[in-house]
Amino acid sequence: xxxxxxxSANEHPSKRSRPEQEEVEEDGEDDENVADNDxxxxxxxxxxxxxxxxxxxxxxxxxxxxxxxxxxSLLGPFAFGSNVNFVVGNNGSGKSAVLTALIVALGGxxxxxxxxxxxxxxxxxxxxxxxxxxxxxxxxxxxxxxxxYGPAIMIDLRITREGLRTYKLRGKxxxxxxxxxxxxxxxxxxxxxxxNNPVSVLTQEMSKYFLHSKGEGDKYKFFxxxxxxxxxxxxxxxxxxxxxxxxxxxxQHSECLKDLKRKYLEKEDRYKSLASLDEMHSKVEExxxxxxxxxxxxxxxxxxxxxxxxxxxxxxQKVQELQPxxxxxxxxxxxxxxxxxxxxxxxxxxxxxxxxxxxxxxxYTFHSVLQRSIDVNKRNLQTLESSRSNRLxxxxxHMPALLSAIQEAHRxxxxxxxxxxxxxxxxxxxDPELALAVEVCLKGLLQAFICDNHExxxxxxxxxxxxxxxxxxxxxxxxxxxxQVHDTRKRAVNHPDYPSVLQALEIEDPVVTNCLIDQRGIxxxxxxxxRAEARRVMQGAHPPANCTQAFSKDGDQIYNNRSYTAEQxxxxxxxxxxxxxxxxxxxxLLWRSVNILFLSVVQTSVAKAxxxxxxxxxxxxxxxxLDSELNRLKAKxxxxxxxxxxxxxxxxxxxxxxxxxKNMAQQMKNLNSxxxxxxxxxxxRLQVYAxxxxxxxxxxxxxxxxxxxQRGYSGSMTFDHKNETLSxxxxxxxxxxxxxxxxRCLSGGERSFSTVCFVLxxxxxxxxxxxxxxxFDVYMDMVNRRISMDMMLKVAAGQRYRQFIxxxxxxxxxxxxxxxxxxxxLKDPDRGQNNSQRSQExxx
Numbered sequence: 058x059x060x061x062x063x064x065s066a067n068e069h070p071s072k073r074s075r076p077e078q079e080e081v082e083e084d085g086e087d088d089e090n091v092a093d094n095d096x097x098x099x100x101x102x103x104x105x106x107x108x109x110x111x112x113x114x115x116x117x118x119x120x121x122x123x124x125x126x127x128x129x130s131l132l133g134p135f136a137f138g139s140n141v142n143f144v145v146g147n148n149g150s151g152k153s154a155v156l157t158a159l160i161v162a163l164g165g166x167x168x169x170x171x172x173x174x175x176x177x178x179x180x181x182x183x184x185x186x187x188x189x190x191x192x193x194x195x196x197x198x199x200x201x202x203x204x205x206y207g208p209a210i211m212i213d214l215r216i217t218r219e220g221l222r223t224y225k226l227r228g229k230x231x232x233x234x235x236x237x238x239x240x241x242x243x244x245x246x247x248x249x250x251x252x253n254n255p256v257s258v259l260t261q262e263m264s265k266y267f268l269h270s271k272g273e274g275d276k277y278k279f280f281x282x283x284x285x286x287x288x289x290x291x292x293x294x295x296x297x298x299x300x301x302x303x304x305x306x307x308x309q310h311s312e313c314l315k316d317l318k319r320k321y322l323e324k325e326d327r328y329k330s331l332a333s334l335d336e337m338h339s340k341v342e343e344x345x346x347x348x349x350x351x352x353x354x355x356x357x358x359x360x361x362x363x364x365x366x367x368x369x370x371x372x373x374q375k376v377q378e379l380q381p382x383x384x385x386x387x388x389x390x391x392x393x394x395x396x397x398x399x400x401x402x403x404x405x406x407x408x409x410x411x412x413x414x415x416x417x418x419x420x421y422t423f424h425s426v427l428q429r430s431i432d433v434n435k436r437n438l439q440t441l442e443s444s445r446s447n448r449l450x451x452x453x454x455h456m457p458a459l460l461s462a463i464q465e466a467h468r469x470x471x472x473x474x475x476x477x478x479x480x481x482x483x484x485x486x487x488d489p490e491l492a493l494a495v496e497v498c499l500k501g502l503l504q505a506f507i508c509d510n511h512e513x514x515x516x517x518x519x520x521x522x523x524x525x526x527x528x529x530x531x532x533x534x535x536x537x538x539x540x541q542v543h544d545t546r547k548r549a550v551n552h553p554d555y556p557s558v559l560q561a562l563e564i565e566d567p568v569v570t571n572c573l574i575d576q577r578g579i580x581x582x583x584x585x586x587x588r589a590e591a592r593r594v595m596q597g598a599h600p601p602a603n604c605t606q607a608f609s610k611d612g613d614q615i616y617n618n619r620s621y622t623a624e625q626x627x628x629x630x631x632x633x634x635x636x637x638x639x640x641x642x643x644x645x646l647l648w649r650s651v652n653i654l655f656l657s658v659v660q661t662s663v664a665k666a667x668x669x670x671x672x673x674x675x676x677x678x679x680x681x682x683l684d685s686e687l688n689r690l691k692a693k694x695x696x697x698x699x700x701x702x703x704x705x706x707x708x709x710x711x712x713x714x715x716x717x718x719k720n721m722a723q724q725m726k727n728l729n730s731x732x733x734x735x736x737x738x739x740x741x742r743l744q745v746y747a748x749x750x751x752x753x754x755x756x757x758x759x760x761x762x763x764x765x766x767q768r769g770y771s772g773s774m775t776f777d778h779k780n781e782t783l784s785x786x787x788x789x790x791x792x793x794x795x796x797x798x799x800x801r802c803l804s805g806g807e808r809s810f811s812t813v814c815f816v817l818x819x820x821x822x823x824x825x826x827x828x829x830x831x832x833f834d835v836y837m838d839m840v841n842r843r844i845s846m847d848m849m850l851k852v853a854a855g856q857r858y859r860q861f862i863x864x865x866x867x868x869x870x871x872x873x874x875x876x877x878x879x880x881x882x883l884k885d886p887d888r889g890q891n892n893s894q895r896s897q898e899x900x901x
């Protein structure tokens with residue numbers, strides 16, 4: 058920002074580059090009006106010039122502009138310095154208008170300015186509104202939202218003729234950030250700006266009322282207001298009032314709590330009477346569950362089913378005893394078969410009798426289930442009988458036709474390599490007892506086919522689509538055919554007692570062998586007939602190397618840390634004894650028919666009972682006794698419900714009363730806790746308040762004595778906090794304490810000097826980013842004015858982090874030269890014209 062300088066500032070342009078000693082000597086020679094105080098000038102000048110470069114960063118006023126404010130069309134813009142500023146001008150030039158605008162723009166009310174009773178009085182006559190623009194510095198660690206406002210905050214105030222006040226808060230770039238007064242209050246709180254505090258902004262009227270008043274009570278009020286102790290005391294009074302209001306509410310709520318408790322206890326008695334009713338309902342539900350299972354004859358059905366099973370097992374055992382002699386005694390076998398058929402007839406008769414005695418079951422459902430089972434077993438029997446002459450039919454009735462089609466397609470050159478399959482047909486067992494184990498191990502691979510390439514795979518899929526139009530097709534594995542078997546010596550399991558799957562199989566085609574190695578890893582799977590031995594070998598401390606799992610002859614699968622039982626009980630593809638399989642099918646059909654019949658009857662009966670009671674119960678009482686007790690309990694429940702009313706309404710009223718009582722009790726507890734905490738906090742804060750008041754009083758006395766001593770005065774300050782008075786006694790010149798007299802006995806200049814000392818002592822004990830004094834030296838003579846000025850400049854030199862704004866009608870030509878001092882000269886008022894004011898700056 059450029060700084061305009063008056064002619065007096067340009068008379069000695071080289072002074073700032075001279076050494077300090079030369080400047081001091083030149084100041085002493087040039088100041089003719091205060092020749093007797095040369096030594097003081099030298100000391101003050103040296104102190105001002107030797108101050109550090111520390112400047113205030115946040116909260117100081119950088120500039121102010123007034124438009125149509127009071128009687129001025131335009132004042133400013135005034136650019137203030139960071140430390141000491143003098144606003145100089147004759148009466149009517151606008152000094153007080155600048156101070157008034159500063160108070161109003163920073164949130165102060167009209168009464169605080171002592172220039173009017175309402176804001177509309179600040180609008181110039183004939184204009185619709187007045188505008189004030191203030192720029193506050195926003196730098197350093199105390200900056201307010203620097204990322205939003207930047208290094209400066211611009212506050213634009215507009216006052217309408219109706220007295221309405223609107224704000225626009227802008228950043229350094231000029232962009233509007235907010236228009237809310239709450240944001241302005243946050244900014245002022247952040248910078249600790251208190252325009253209503255007389256220490257921050259001291260107007261002429263405030264100075265006359267407090268400082269020049271002869272009443273000791275007024276000085277005490279000034280001290281309390283300046284140190285904000287008055288605000289603290291008002292807050293304490295407000296808190297005490299709030300506490301009394303809260304105590305009254307607690308008393309009122311105590312009566313309400315008694316009524317709520319009485320209502321709650323009444324509802325609780327009715328609610329508890331429902332407990333016996335709940336017990337009876339529970340008893341009814343329990344009896345209904347017992348009744349459901351008492352009507353169910355599942356136990357009897359299970360007993361008869363067990364008898365039939367025993368009969369069937371006896372017949373089966375007899376048949377099995379005759380099987381070893383079947384080849385030699387065919388005639389005997391035929392007779393036994395006749396006996397078996399007769400037994401089957403008797404068994405079916407027993408089944409019919411059993412099904413008639415059990416609970417009724419849907420004949421159609423049972424017949425359909427049994428018929429499906431019979432059909433499946435007949436197909437299996439047909440497959441086995443046809444496999445007597447062609448083993449390939451075990452893998453499906455369409456398998457011979459598929460292989461024929463593959464041979465024909467290969468003969469025609471449709472395959473690059475003839476597909477192999479089914480794999481189970483191309484392998485054989487060295488030990489027939491391991492048939493079930495190998496079959497469970499290989500699973501779906503037994504029916505799979507192998508192709509050398511994807512083109513052959515597509516041809517094979519076409520053939521399968523024709524042969525298996527509506528049934529499940531065998532899987533196809535595509536892998537390049539090799540003429541040699543894989544070398545598995547490094548990764549194969551090699552146990553001295555038990556073979557691997559690879560070792561247990563006889564396979565002529567290396568393509569099939571390689572496929573099973575790749576797809577199932579048969580070289581790493583052991584076959585151990587005994588299940589217990591298999592678990593010992595696999596789950597012991599040292600399982601066989603390269604062994605991933607093992608299978609027992611019953612199809613059980615054993616790992617190192619777990620095992621699984623096989624669901625399959627007989628080998629379907631790899632078994633070599635076809636005749637035994639054919640003999641087994643009728644017995645299997647008969648056995649499954651009995652089980653299906655029993656399960657159908659029992660499941661239907663159990664389903665009905667499970668609808669009422671999912672968990673099965675053992676009932677020892679008869680259905681008649683249970684029904685009698687149920688009727689008695691239901692009658693008793695109806696009687697109690699008629700007496701008590703609607704159950705849901707009783708429960709709702711009880712919970713509502715309980716909730717209301719708990720809420721009120723909790724509120725009472727919280728309020729009592731709040732009052733107790735408030736008492737503790739208030740007692741502590743009142744003690745701190747008393748200590749702070751005593752401490753500030755002592756500091757004020759100390760600084761007051763120090764200020765007086767600079768002129769050789771002596772004095773005392775006496776605080777009477779009980780009566781709220783402050784008496785100040787001053788003795789001009791050297792003298793005894795006994796000669797101290799009241800300030801009312803002093804001359805006007807001496808009293809003004811003492812007042813300045815009082816203000817400076819308050820400055821020392823309060824915090825604010827800037828200080829404003831309006832015509833502080835109006836009653837001083839030249840000597841006291843010079844001494845007071847020197848004192849304030851020394852204070853300012855020692856407080857470079859604060860800004861000082863002094864308004865005075867004096868010319869201030871005798872001020873020492875310093876870079877921390879800026880003088881703003883206002884143009885004399887033009888009484889006859891209503892033109893804009895112009896300011897001049899002098900930076901010394």
